[in-house]
Amino acid sequence: MPLGRRERNKQEKLDRIVAAASELFAEHGVDEVTTQQIADKADIGTGTLFLYVKTKGELLLLVQNAKYVEALERGRADAETVPGVLDAVLAIVRPIVECNRIQIDNGRTYLREMVFGDPEEPRHGAALAIVAQTEEAVAAVLRRDERVAEGDAATLAHIVSAVMFLSMAASVNIALSVEEIVQDIRGQVEVLLPH
Known part of the structure; x- marks a missing residue:
């Protein structure tokens, strides 16, 4: 209608x-x-x-949520074409890191709003839904490895999400490039995966 x-x-x-x-x-x-x-x-x-919107933070969420959804979709599509589990996880992560690093202060503020904002507020809820969708996509990739149990895939995906957020938000990483952030995440995720 x-x-x-x-x-x-x-x-x-x-x-x-x-x-x-x-x-x-x-x-x-x-x-x-x-x-x-x-x-x-x-x-x-x-x-x-x-x-x-009630706050400037909510406005940033409104602006950034759509961009993060696009980044996640691009990452999911890329991951489908990558055979290795670690590389496929990083295929999901890379566009999100790129999105976050377009304007570093905005990216860091977005993450802070996402994590510490009111989850009942619709834009915060939408941001948290993007996080959940990202974790579901990572878990699906992790399940490709038969050594990763079903429940462990979800837990590992949650850890990957935390690693990704901390790598993007940490003050010590402000000057790092997208590639350096992705490599930082790669090193941490590689340790988590079964060998």
């Missing part, structure tokens, strides 16, 4: 908010952008902005 005028207007405003925030965050970093700047760029009042 087509949306009514009110719903279309609401969606158009939300699209303008996301586009404005995305552009400003990419250009200046989330910490340097004010909600007033976002509202001005979206051509709405700040009160209207806060009808759609």
Whole structure:
């Protein structure tokens, strides 16, 4: 069914908010952008902005969640073509790391919001669902190895997720390239896998 005028207007405003925030965050970093700047760029009042999101962190989640879903889908597709378990896991991880490193401060803030935000808030919930989908994709790859038990695959995938998040978020890794982060993750995951 087509949306009514009110719903279309609401969606158009939300699209303008996301586009404005995305552009400003990419250009200046989330910490340097004010909600007033976002509202001005979206051509709405700040009160209207806060009808759609309560915090700048929620707005970053709204912007980044779609990008992370795309990265995960790319990683899943790549993993299907990679025969080795470790390399297939890294095929899932690499696009997520690339997505996270486009604007390092935004990526780190996104991870912090994801982990420490209110899981009941819809955008935080969506971010946590992306984490769960990532872990499911990694577990599916790990199950290719007959030495990995069903329950262990899920636990190992959870550990891989934690390794990935810490490698991307750690202050000591701020200056590392995508390749260096992926290699850091590779070294840690390799130790976890059966030999």
